Amino acid sequence: MTEILCNELPALFQKVADKFMEKKEELCEMDAAMGDGDLGLTMSKGFSALPDIIKANCSDDIGMTLVKSGMKMASVVPSTMGTLMSSGIMNGGMALKGRTAIDASSLALYIRGFADGIQKRGKCKRGDRTILDAMLSAADKAEAVLSGNPEATLQGVMNAAVEGAKEGVEATKEMVPVFGKAAVFAAKAKGVPDQGATAAFYMLSGMQAYIDGTS
Amino acid sequence: MKKIINKPEEYTDDMLRGIYAAHGDDVCCTADDLRCYCTAHKKEGKVAIITGGGTGHLPLFLGYVGDGLLDGCGVGGVFQSPSAEQIYNVAKEVEAGAGILFLYGNYTGDIMNFDMASELLAMEGIETKSIVGADDVNSNADHDKRRGVAGIFFMYKCAGAKAAEMGTLDEVLAAAQKAKDNTRTVGFALTPCVIPEVGHSNFTLGENEMAMGMGIHGEPGIWNGPVKTSKELAKESLDTILADMPLKDGDEVCVLINGLGATSQEELYILSGDVSEYLKAKGIKIHRTFVGEYATSMEMAGASISICKITDEEMRSQIDKPVYTPFYCQK
Structure with missing residues (x-):
């Protein structure tokens, strides 16, 4: 496939929801060691609700569709991580305002917008050991592929983003947490990847599974 | 716990039903959501002032929606933030052509949700400005990190008065800011x-x-x-x-x-x-x-x-x- 249309978004995010259903226990266990223990539930609940929310808000403008759907998703999962993910989707959508489809270059824009949205809402920065470390690394890799090859495919950009997220997750193992309850458990964090960053990796992996499955 | 309630989980919505039943001439809800609380006396051309926050503080927050004060309020559950969507829906209902001031307490959840609503409104061409009450001196030495408590009343009064005399959004914000600073x-x-x-x-x-x-x-x-x-x-x-x-x-x-x-x-x-x-x-x-x-x-x-x-x-x-x-x- 070369692009994702608005009416294909529900299937795209269904794949993300499937991924989080599969990884729910793992994320909850990671989170329980460092914080609340509900991260897996938040992710699977939020992304499972997203396909129907998108169907109800679908318009020609894929950016506005994502913005409105992200805001609705925030009501479903009002926790901090739910709000951050929703903000990412909203801000990713803002970067696509007026577009009717997600092609290779707009996928990179979406991922960068998503990362910026989290940064803005969470007031965090690279190296704070958060979801942002995976998202920024994903956005960097996605953009690098495009700048190296303007003809890069949707799949090529997606694969680069997933690879970048994976590197970002690895990097968090050596970072000291500064936010939330994780900061209290700082000593336990060394050598363990951040659970928020891991969630970002799974989200992008779910999107990748959709693109791979339809290519 | 001894309280006059039906079910604990219906505390907020039951309270709101009571308020609309008693004061239906003055306030109403929008978007089929009890928690989207709006004045029934909307005035065209006036800056709309919207507040919001958790239930459990009456008359704060919704109690200041009325003539000469505020235009709408996003109502959260007990001690919880209203959702961005609720704030957005209130904004769409009470916005009267002169922009919107978001005026609420300095709490992380509320800030996230008001910011989210304001971003979507900006995409639709509706201008918002935001200011938070942060008057609780003992909560932090850093003024920007203080919690908002009862002193927000003076911000409501000053901003509300400026809006009622048809001040611009910047003027209404400045009135709120002056009350906050003092x-x-x-x-x-x-x-x-x-x-x-x-x-x-x-x-x-x-x-x-x-x-x-x-x-x-x-x-x-x-x-x-x-x-x-x-x-x-x-x-x-x-x-x-x-x-x-x-x-x-x-x-x-x-x-x-x-x-x-x-x-x-x-x-x-x-x-x-x-x-x-x-x-x-x-x-x-x-x-x-x-x-x-x-x-x-x-x-x-x-x-x-x-x-x-x-x-x-x-x-x-x-x-x-x-x-x-x-x-x-x-x-």
């Missing part, structure tokens, strides 16, 4: 409160114990110890406020003595008398004293003292301006 609050609790869905209090205070500086959600204060006398509390609170916002002989202020929910009016007036005496002894003039419940914490016992310094005639007239809402009336 208002400080110190509060103290004597008993905890019970969140209905939790069913018991999250902390305890001994029979003769109080908590100085406790927040309106039970956030820990700066000391717990034996209950002090009204005179001692007035002195300690005002000394804290004056150390943070110095006042000199001849300065003029408004005083707000606020009950947290379970403290009698008699006690509030005892405290008010002591506050008044202490300020007068320092040569500080009191323009107006407000005594009653302005920002509560369910059935918590305790009070807060807010001081708003009057900086000019415009601010004085804004605070004196008559207003009417189902929860607050000032002649």
